[in-house]
């Protein structure tokens with residue numbers, strides 16, 4: 806038996822001080838997108854914005870449905886739309902934020918497990934890390950790769 810461990814590193818910016826200007830723009834686009842959220846059941850408004858290798862930014866929000874599983878998280882709406890709209894481009898960064906009653910949540914709201922898996926595959930498609938920026942009102946965290954949030958990824962399908 807071998808005992809192993811994993812460590813992750815991330816940056817934390819108090820009140821977004823020191824955050825790269827392009828990443829700040831991405832976070833602001835996510836905050837704006839959250840206002841377009843359709844979340845009448847959870848009242849939890851999430852926004853995500855994706856920066857692509859072609860310079861485009863795609864922003865989206867969570868979309869709920871009375872048949873709960875039919876809804877989709879902001880992160881996946883943004884990622885899937887970005888890949889559908891610009892299939893030749895790769896994702897370089899994603900910013901995520903959430904708000905309740907128009908107020909940004911104090912602490913970062915992390916992507917759910919399913920969104921982490923989708924981000925991981927997007928990173929594999931890109932062949933390089935996707936920066937993850939998760940914004941809260943009090944502080945924002947930044948990971949250099951989705952691997953920091955999902956170190957063990959489902960990716961063991963037979964190669965074709």
Ligand SMILES: [Zn+2]
Nearest residue numbers: 878916917920
């Ligand atoms: Zn999700």
